[in-house]
Every structure is written in C-alpha cells, then in structure tokens.
Amino acid sequence: MNPAKQYFEALRTWAYPQASRYADKATFRAAIAEAAERINTEGRYSRSPDQIDRAVTNCTDWIWSRFIGEGTAARRTIALHVSAAVDQVLQVRADTLGITVDELATRWVLAGLATEVIGSGEILELLAKHCPST
Incomplete structure (x- = not known):
C-alpha cells in the first residue's frame, strides 16, 4: 500500500469510533485535523499541509454523511x-x-x-x- 493510502487508512481508522462523540461536523473536523497532524508526525508519512487538509476533508465528509445526522x-x-x-x-x-x-x-x-x-x-x-x- 502506498504511503498516501496508509496515511488515510490510519486517519480513517482513528476517526470512525470518534464520530459519535461530536455534536457538529465542524468540531468533528477539528478533532480529525488534530489527529491527522499527530498521525502524520508519528507515522512519518511526510504529508504536506495541503495533503493533510484534503485527507481531513475527505475523511470528515465521508464519515459524517454516512453515520451522523438525519437519515443516516x-x-x-x-x-x-x-x-x-x-x-x-x-x-x-x-x-x-x-x-x-x-x-x-x-x-x-x-x-x-x-x-x-x-x-x-x-x-x-x-x-x-x-x-x-x-
């Protein structure tokens, strides 16, 4: 698996069980962003700020739209x-x-x-x- 996929998988794996703890998408996204920075550093993925931001956005949007809110x-x-x-x-x-x-x-x-x-x-x-x- 390439580093970008490994990074996203690590972020996604962290984010799934966290989602139900947040009342709104913005707060959830902020938590994912914080975790994304930590995962990037600890895992030595060397993702750029833009790559991290895209991963955070994709992860947040996907999880939030499928598991949180009305009509989930x-x-x-x-x-x-x-x-x-x-x-x-x-x-x-x-x-x-x-x-x-x-x-x-x-x-x-x-x-x-x-x-x-x-x-x-x-x-x-x-x-x-x-x-x-x-």
Missing part, C-alpha cells in the same frame, strides 16, 4: 431489520437518554455493536446492556 445509513440499515415494536422500544430508549434514534443507531454502528444484521432479541439485549434506563 446506520439508521436506514437498522430500520430495515427491526419490527415496529422494536422500533418503538428504540424510541423509548433514545428518549430516555435524551438522544435521537438516529444517534442511538449511530453509536451502535460506530462502537462495533452492529457489525452484522442482528435479530431484534439481540438488539434488545444490546440496549439493556449498553443503554440502561435511568
């Missing part, structure tokens, strides 16, 4: 595989946590809790384990 890919994926009853439970859990169902779904995906299509029983177990009612 994560939410659409989960919606295709859960019944209305389970969706209602998801809404109650999200309301209890003060977040949207999209954010709840995004957290699962980014945390690796939903690496494959899982049954509704397993989703409820994950909810009970990782998003307890208050």
